[in-house]
Amino acid sequence: MVATISWKFxxxxxxxxxxxFTSGHRxxxxxxxxxxxxxxxxxxxxxxxxxxxxxxxxxxxTIYPYTAWKVPWIHTAxxxxxxxxxxxxxxxxxxxxxxxxxxEKVDVIAFAGDGGTFDIGIQALSxxxxxxxxxxxxxxxxxxxxxxxxxxxxxxxxxASTTTSPGGTDIPGKTxxxxxxxxxxxxxEIPYVATASxxxxxxxLIKARKGLEAEGPAFLHVFAPCPRGWRYDTSKTIELxxxxxxTCIFPLWEAIDSEYSLSPQSKIMTLKPERRKDVREYLKxxxxxxxxxxxxxxxxxxxxxxxxxxxxxxxxxKCSMT
Amino acid sequence: MRDEQKGWKDIPIAGxxxxxxxxxxxxxxxxxxxxxxxxxxxxxxxxxxICPDTAIKWNKATEDIxxxxxxxxxxxxxxxxxxxxxxxxVREGA
Numbered sequence: 001m002v003a004t005i006s007w008k009f010x011x012x013x014x015x016x017x018x019x020x021f022t023s024g025h026r027x028x029x030x031x032x033x034x035x036x037x038x039x040x041x042x043x044x045x046x047x048x049x050x051x052x053x054x055x056x057x058x059x060x061x062t063i064y065p066y067t068a069w070k071v072p073w074i075h076t077a078x079x080x081x082x083x084x085x086x087x088x089x090x091x092x093x094x095x096x097x098x099x100x101x102x103x104e105k106v107d108v109i110a111f112a113g114d115g116g117t118f119d120i121g122i123q124a125l126s127x128x129x130x131x132x133x134x135x136x137x138x139x140x141x142x143x144x145x146x147x148x149x150x151x152x153x154x155x156x157x158x159x160a161s162t163t164t165s166p167g168g169t170d171i172p173g174k175t176x177x178x179x180x181x182x183x184x185x186x187x188x189e190i191p192y193v194a195t196a197s198x199x200x201x202x203x204x205l206i207k208a209r210k211g212l213e214a215e216g217p218a219f220l221h222v223f224a225p226c227p228r229g230w231r232y233d234t235s236k237t238i239e240l241x242x243x244x245x246x247t248c249i250f251p252l253w254e255a256i257d258s259e260y261s262l263s264p265q266s267k268i269m270t271l272k273p274e275r276r277k278d279v280r281e282y283l284k285x286x287x288x289x290x291x292x293x294x295x296x297x298x299x300x301x302x303x304x305x306x307x308x309x310x311x312x313x314x315x316x317x318k319c320s321m322t
Numbered sequence: 323m324r325d326e327q328k329g330w331k332d333i334p335i336a337g338x339x340x341x342x343x344x345x346x347x348x349x350x351x352x353x354x355x356x357x358x359x360x361x362x363x364x365x366x367x368x369x370x371x372i373c374p375d376t377a378i379k380w381n382k383a384t385e386d387i388x389x390x391x392x393x394x395x396x397x398x399x400x401x402x403x404x405x406x407x408x409x410x411x412v413r414e415g416a
Contacts, residue, residue, distance in 0.1 A: 011367035015380035023376040023393035024343030029351065030397030034374035065328075066346050067339035201371045227397075235398030235411075238372050 009205045014042050018070070025068035027060040030234025032224035032241065033140040034060070035198045037111065040138055040222070041071075043208035048107045049088050050074070053081035053121055055113035056147040056226075057140065078120045082128035085110035085135040107212050108135040115145040118154030118179050129188040129217045136211040136218045139181065142226035150229040154179040157249070158307060159300045160288045162229070167291035172300045177307060185219040186255045192218035194254035198225075199242035200265050207254060223250045231287030243282040246275070248312045253319065260318040270321055279305055344393075348375065352396030354411040356389060362408035363387065369400040369409070 020041035027034040033056055041048075051074045052058040058075050061068040076084040088108050095101040112121055117139040125137060144162050145151040152165040157178045161167030165174040185193045192214035196204040204222065211218030225240040227233070232240065244250040245265050252263035262270070269276045280301065283289040292300050316322045334340065365387060370378045377394035378387060401409040 011371065012380075015367050015370050016382055019376050021376075022342065022344050023390065024346045024348060025375070026346075026348060027374060029374075029395035030399055031374045035372055038374070038376060039371065061343070062339050064337060065339050065341045066343040067341070068343035198372070233398075235402035237374075237397070237399055238403050 009043070009202055009209075014201075014205065017042050020044065020048070020070045021061070022068045022070060024066065025061045026063055027056065028226075028228050028234070030227045030237045031056075031060075032198055032226055032237045033057050033113070033142055035237070036138075036140045036204070036222045036224045037061075039198065039201050039204050040109070040208045040220075043205040043212070044071075044107060044109075045209065045212060046105060046107065047103045048109060049092075051076055051081055051084045051088060051108070051110050053110070053112035053116035054078040054147075055116050056142070057111060057113065059147050078116050080124045081110040081112040081116060081121055082125040082135075082137055085137065086128045086131060086133040089133045089135050108133075109212075110135060110137045112137070112139055113145075113147075114139065114141045114143060114155030115153045117141075118181055122181075122184075125185075125219075126188065129185065129190050129219070132190075132216050134214075134216055136208070136214075136220060138208070138211075138220045138222060140222050140224045142224050142229060143178075144226075144229050146226050146229040155181070157304075159283075159292050159297075159304055161291060162288070167288070167297075169296075172292060172297045173288070180311070182219065182221045182255075185221075186258055186260075188217075189258055190219060191216040191257055192254070193221075194219075194263075195221040195223070195250065195252050197223040197241045197245050197250060197252060197265075199238050199245065200252070203252065203263055203265060210254070210256075229288070231290075232285050236285060240282070240285060243277065243285070246277045247279045247282045247308070248276060249279060249282060249308050251312060251315055253315065260315070260320075262315075262319045262321060267321075270316065279308055347392045349377075349390075349392045349394055352391075352394060352414055354396045354398060355391065355414050356394065356396070356398070356400055356409045357412050358387070358389065359408045359410070362406050364406055364408075366405060368403060368405065372399055372403060374399070 049072045152162040159173045161173040167173035194207040251266040377390045
């Protein structure tokens with residue numbers, strides 16, 4: 001069960017909180033995942049151990065001999081961030097039983113990118129969720145393997161051009177759909193699953209804290225645009241993260257004990273449908289979708305809209321909003 | 323620089339990082355520099371929340387926002403998102 005919320009995140013309070021993910025990391029200018037990590041580390045409630053799967057954030061934050069972390073931090077391979085978090089949690093439990101742990105409670109957070117979650121890490125994640133370890137798994141989703149040079153992953157959306165699914169004259173980018181990973185995690189019947197976007201920092205912080213307070217595994221899917229891989233101007237990171245919610249391509253919701261509920265940012269799209277924006281507005285800003293605006297690939301744009309509508313209606317049904 | 327570097331015998335087991343990243347200044351990557359208009363700024367504290375590099379800090383003592391140009395990579399998110407347009411991006415060295 002998720003504890004009742006007895007805290008509130010005000011901008012002042014958060015700005016005064018010490019940084020656990022410091023400056024001096026070597027992420028690209030305008031990095032979305034770096035913002036996600038910063039914000040989530042501001043939501044911690046006490047002693048925290050972080051484990052990080054291989055990926056952008058692992059590479060940029062700890063280039064030997066420098067580290068941008070002010071908490072105990074462990075790097076693991078691509079596939080086993082969740083397995084590592086399980087081990088840490090089990091060790092903490094054993095230490096507590098043997099009275100060797102001074103702290104009352106130590107939180108465990110696992111960070112992984114979309115490659116390390118959708119594709120490579122899902123086996124370890126599924127296992128950890130099944131065993132019911134008490135940890136928060138944060139997926140920062142930049143929709144491809146950005147760190148190795150923009151290869152498509154299970155998280156890459158339909159129609160996006162990457163180096164392994166290039167948008168050319170014949171192929172309209174990635175031909176497959178994005179995997180609904182958060183729904184897969186809800187199907188594990190874990191206490192807390194949520195999606196969040198870096199554009200709404202308060203919502204993200206509250207969800208991260210709820211995930212930490214949940215007794216058992218919690219999963220947080222954070223939408224984090226990547227200026228290099230999505231090919232847009234570095235200053236548009238937050239704008240894109242907001243547009244993704246406003247076009248319903250990435251709706252915000254949470255599922256407490258498998259009970260879905262829409263977050264206010266997405267709920268407004270059902271209450272005031274005129275606020276919902278055209279998906280073309282979101283796609284046009286990114287050069288990875290540039291090829292879709294040729295007359296030849298007009299049908300892909302309609303397909304994308306259809307996928308979004310289908311998933312959105314499905315979500316509304318789950319949230320009993322229809 | 324050379325004598326500061328450790329040999330393989332001196333490196334900690336498992337290659338544990340021992341230097342804080344704040345010793346590595348990423349500010350020299352920058353082409354454009356954010357400059358704040360003190361008169362326009364309402365201190366809404368949005369920019370410290372959305373800076374990827376923690377280069378915008380809230381100074382509790384002076385109750386004001388401070389830019390740390392040692393780390394600012396000049397991405398321009400703060401200037402783009404500022405609700406009152408108090409931040410301008412100025413070309414470095416111009």
